[in-house]
Amino acid sequence: MDEKRTKKITVLVWIVYGVFICLQNCCHAAVSGGGGGNSIGGNFWSTTGDNIRSSSFFGIAGNDDSSRSRSSSSSSYIRLGSFSLSREKKKRFDDDNNINTSIKKQDHGDDADVTQGTKDKDKVKGHRRRRLAMDKSQSTISLLASTSTMMKRDQTSPSSSSSTSTSSTSQSTQDRYAMTCPIIPLSISLDEQTGEEFSDPDTIDVLCSSGLEMLATDNDDNNDWIEWKMHDATKKLLRDNSDSEMSVLEQGEVMVYIGKAKQEGHGSKLPLIKTKSILPLSSDEMVDLLMDSSKVKIYNKLSVGRTDVKTLNDGYVNDGTADGTTKMKTKIVCNLTKPPIAKTTMVSCTMIHSRQLSGPSEDHRRCLVVSRATPGMITDSNMIDMPRNDILLGVNLLEDIKGSSNECIMTAVTHVYSPALPTILAKKMGVSSAINFVKDIRNSCRVVGS
Numbered sequence: 001m002d003e004k005r006t007k008k009i010t011v012l013v014w015i016v017y018g019v020f021i022c023l024q025n026c027c028h029a030a031v032s033g034g035g036g037g038n039s040i041g042g043n044f045w046s047t048t049g050d051n052i053r054s055s056s057f058f059g060i061a062g063n064d065d066s067s068r069s070r071s072s073s074s075s076s077y078i079r080l081g082s083f084s085l086s087r088e089k090k091k092r093f094d095d096d097n098n099i100n101t102s103i104k105k106q107d108h109g110d111d112a113d114v115t116q117g118t119k120d121k122d123k124v125k126g127h128r129r130r131r132l133a134m135d136k137s138q139s140t141i142s143l144l145a146s147t148s149t150m151m152k153r154d155q156t157s158p159s160s161s162s163s164t165s166t167s168s169t170s171q172s173t174q175d176r177y178a179m180t181c182p183i184i185p186l187s188i189s190l191d192e193q194t195g196e197e198f199s200d201p202d203t204i205d206v207l208c209s210s211g212l213e214m215l216a217t218d219n220d221d222n223n224d225w226i227e228w229k230m231h232d233a234t235k236k237l238l239r240d241n242s243d244s245e246m247s248v249l250e251q252g253e254v255m256v257y258i259g260k261a262k263q264e265g266h267g268s269k270l271p272l273i274k275t276k277s278i279l280p281l282s283s284d285e286m287v288d289l290l291m292d293s294s295k296v297k298i299y300n301k302l303s304v305g306r307t308d309v310k311t312l313n314d315g316y317v318n319d320g321t322a323d324g325t326t327k328m329k330t331k332i333v334c335n336l337t338k339p340p341i342a343k344t345t346m347v348s349c350t351m352i353h354s355r356q357l358s359g360p361s362e363d364h365r366r367c368l369v370v371s372r373a374t375p376g377m378i379t380d381s382n383m384i385d386m387p388r389n390d391i392l393l394g395v396n397l398l399e400d401i402k403g404s405s406n407e408c409i410m411t412a413v414t415h416v417y418s419p420a421l422p423t424i425l426a427k428k429m430g431v432s433s434a435i436n437f438v439k440d441i442r443n444s445c446r447v448v449g450s
Contacts, residue, residue, distance in 0.1 A: 175188060175197070176197040176200070176203055177206070179193065179197055179198075179203075179207075179372070180203060180206040180207040180210055181210060181225070181265070182210045182211075182213065182214050182223070182225040182226065182393060183225055183226075183261050183263055183264075183265035183266070183267070183268055183392075183393075184265050184266040184267075184392060185265050185266075186264065186265055186266065188266070190266060190373060190375055190376075190390060191375055191376060192376050193373065193374050193375060193376045194332075194374055194376040194377050195310075195312070195332045195351035195372075195374035195376075195377060196312075198312055198330055198351050198353065198372075199312040199313060199330070201313075201317065204313075204328075204330060204353055207353070207370055207372065208353070208355065208368055208370055211368065211370040211393070211395035211413070212368070212395075212397070213225070214226060214259075214272075214274075214393070214395055214413050215274070215395065215397055215411055215413065216228075224262065224263075225261065225262055225263060226259040226260065226261060226262065226272060227259065227260045227262055228257045228258070228259050228274065229257065229258050229259075229260070230255075230256075230257055231255075231256035231257060231258060231431065233256065234248075234255045234256050234257070237253055237255070245276075249276065249277065249278045249409065250278070252278070253277075254275050254276070254277045254434075254435045254438050255275065255276040255277070256273070256274070256275055256431055256434065256435070257273075257274040257275075258271050258272075258273065258274075258427060258431070259271060259272030259273070259274060259413070259415075260272075266390075266392060266417070267390075267392045267415055267416075267417045269423060270415065270416075270417060270423065270426050271426055271427045271430055272393075272413060272414065272415045273413070273414050273415075273430040273431060273433075273434045274411070274412065274413045274414075275410075275411070275412050275434045275435065275437075275438065276409065276410070276411045276412075277409070277410055277438045278401070278407060278408070278409055278410075279407065279408055279409075279410050279438070279441055279442065280406065280407060280442060280445045281406065281407070281408060281441075281445070282365070282400055282405060282406055282407070282408055283365050283366060283367040283398035283399060283400045283408045284365065284367065285406075286367070286396075286398050286408055286410065287354045287367045287369060287398065289441075290352070290354070290369050290396065291329060291331075291352065291354050291369070293306040293307060293308050293333055296335070298444045299437075299440045299441050299444045300440065302337045302338065302339055303335060303336065303337050304336040304337060304338050304345060305335075305336055306333050306334070306335040306336075307333065307334050307335075308331055308332075308333055309331075309332040309333060309334050309349070309377055310331060310332045310377070311329075311330070311331045311332075312330040312331060312332065312351075313328065313329065313330040314329045314330075314331075315327075315328075315329075316328075326355055326356050327355065327356050328353065328354060328355035328356070329353065329354050329355075330351065330352075330353040331351070331352060331353075332349065332350070332351050332352075332374055332377050333349070333350055333352055334347065334348070334349045334350075334377065334378065334383075335347070335348045335349075335350070336383075336386075337389075344386060344387060345386055346386060346387045346388065346389055347378060347383045347386040347387070347388055347389075348373075348388065348389045348390070348391060349373070349374050349375050349376075349377045349378045350371050350372065350373055350374060350391050350394075351371060351372050351373075351374045352369065352370075352371040352394075353369070353370050353371070354367065354368065354369045355367065355368055364399070364400050364401075364402050365399075365400045366397070366398065366399045366400070367397075367398045368395075368396070368397055368398070369394075369395075369396040369398070370393075370394065370395050370396075371391055371393070371394035372391065372392070372393055372394070373390040373391050373392055375388060375390060387419060387420065388419070389416065389417070389418045390416070390417045390418075391414075391415075391416055392415040392416065392417055393413065393414075393415040394412075394413070394414055394415075395411075395412065395413040396410060396411070396412045396413075397410070397411040397412075398410050399411075410438075412434070412437075414430070414434060416430075
């Protein structure tokens with residue numbers, strides 16, 4: 001009996017571990033636009049200066065901006081791909097045990113703010129795990145049926161062609177707007193979304209506005225879609241640092257917020273996770289890292305590979321600013337991941353868009369990266385039946401730190417659906433995975449000679 005019991009416990013442990021790895025990969029993908037992969041590889045070279053900054057975390061503790069300004073020759077660099085990564089003291093990134101240990105000790109906080117449906121054990125047990133594409137309201141099914149009937153009538157009644165065309169255009173406009181909402185309405189079938197609507201500049205502008213709206217945290221600024229709650233560990237960090245957010249970030253901590261959807265939609269019963277942290281990359285370097293599919297293996301060990309399926313837009317557009325143009329890029333990517341102990345590969349198809357935002361000054365640049373699931377682009381017969389992870393929404397606001405050319409503050413929002421993850425575990429796993437993503441980015445920036 002003891003031997004059988006031991007085997008059962010062992011199997012259960014492996015299953016839980018597998019689920020955790022799956023979610024961690026999903027969160028990585030949400031933040032990175034569907035990325036994943038192995039540790040740093042390939043050849044690299046360095047340019048080492050005579051002096052290494054010795055001030056506090058990333059050299060930004062002091063208020064004197066002059067102490068933070070350094071020429072490129074006074075720092076150590078590691079070149080990775082087409083950009084340079086600034087190096088800081090190794091201990092700032094290697095000591096993972098010191099990053100958010102308070103969160104680990106509190107077991108990611110209590111479950112008081114877990115989203116709807118996770119506290120009722122009976123409901124969780126009885127809840128059928130379904131693909132989001134099948135989670136439609138009765139009204140949606142009726143709408144699809146009526147649309148089908150209209151198409152049949154159009155074939156036999158030429159006089160109705162004009163009204164049918166107008167109705168179709170109206171429905172297309174409504175669907176396009178729905179895909180720009182922070183929470184995708186249930187009237188939208190995710191399986192049919194190919195991301196083509198995001199080739200329209202106006203549509204992608206609205207999605208970016210929705211993404212920025214999601215970042216509002218203060219009670220007075222809470223949006224109509226998400227109610228954010230500061231994590232217990234983050235509250236303690238602020239109390240211990242005189243409510244100074246920058247002091248917390250300079251210590252290498254990751255600030256965490258848990259979001260609960262205010263409106264019904266795809267994934268509305270799943271928590272959204274928001275983090276804020278400092279990364280050892282400029283905003284432009286971070287955008288390059290997230291957008292380049294060949295670099296996903298730098299910070300994620302689980303990806304089999306990410307492929308650019310289609311580029312919707314790449315270049316400069318008029319934006320009405322002093323410069324007159326803004327650099328932006330929009331593309332569809334498909335990522336395959338193979339979590340440990342999983343029998344099958346998982347697939348995720350995502351639209352990812354990046355753009356520069358106007359900043360207060362040239363040395364305080366701001367960039368935005370947003371991503372959204374486009375599973376309709378999964379057309380390969382070998383992939384259609386694979387388990388699917390949907391990045392319902394990913395938002396990354398990257399802001400350069402004034403006086404520093406190689407550090408930025410990243411505010412990231414992730415909203416992911418994975419059929420392998422029980423709803424009751426989504427909050428704890430989501431928090432842990434979001435923090436680990438920040439660690440992985442930091443750890444990928446190795447000190448030269450280490």
